[in-house]
Amino acid sequence: MNSHYKRIGAVDESQNRYQDPSMLHEHPYDPAILEEVRNDFLKKRTCKEFIDWIDSHPHYDVVAEASSQYIRGTDVNDCFWPCAEIETDWQAINSHIAEYAKEEELNTKFNTDYTEEWRISNMTKQKSYVPFRHNSELDNQHKHGFKKQYQLIEVTLTDTFLEIKAIEDLFDFHWAKTDINYQPTSGQFPRHVDFLTTGFKRAVEFDSAIANAEYDPVSKCPVGWKMVRILIPSDNWAPGQLFSFEEHSWSNWRPGQAINFSWAHCRHATANSGYSPRSIIKITGLVKDSHWLVKKQFKKFTL
């Protein structure tokens, strides 16, 4: 894992398409540059080669944009879709999250204006995880005024939320990683697509079969696998809480109504313009192509 930390600082400037630094992160991106970066992104690589490539790329934000092949007009069911319903004691879970948020002052000291890590955690295991956000993406967000995004509350690597770890287990993920995406009022996370690199890097680092597997630049997953991210609201939707998937919106959710979504292509964005903090459990992991989630099946669970 140390090797990845080192590579984060190792920028390969030969991949820099911008002659003029003032053009960096300038939206909308130059369509021709996006096409050039996309063609590079589509080249055949192993998963390990892909991680090395993206870690050293000077413009993660441009790669992310180029990696999306989303076409406006895509059906809502190809953007996000219900995948599970979990019946459990959500009231107790929400009380626990609220208590934790109070202790950690997540609402009153909401500040994500720093680059390495926004994860709320004080445990030592955190050190084995690479920062999940590439600095050029943060620079881009800061440049456009997005300075308070959300707070991530660690679940997988602590024993603080055992009841949420039990929910993680329902999905039978490999390299599962769960966080509570806690967005205090005024938080905004601008449009983006994902690479799910936090868990993916761990899989590449510790599983040579995945490291040497071909990276599929369309699914943005190792060939034979799918990386999945499930979103589960822990609480009822409150007016003003916004979650967009390009021209579509997710709203009026209820606790336990899990969705799956096209994290790889459909840009998504969140904002909490309401007056209640918003918490969504985020479970990420790898599954084989035969997994029920890849088949877009729906399951009900009771805990």
Add this chain to the structure above:
Amino acid sequence: MKYIKLKNTILKKLPDLDKDDFHLLEGKLVFKNKDKSIQVKKLLEDLYSLDIVLTSTINHPHWDNKYESELYFNNIPTEKTYA
């Protein structure tokens, strides 16, 4: 449907179009030449019965090329694959 698949279909069906005649930008296809965007609009209407909007493109000073028009869609066919 994803962009590369759509682009390959267009280039196959309209051989006088070049791969650099149009690009993807924020879910829309942007064209250097308006006549070519009209050609593509007609092709995709016939091929997929797509509801297509054609507008002019706002060009930005930090772009290397000029674009005359763009297409966006309202009813892209649902995907059968998971991605």
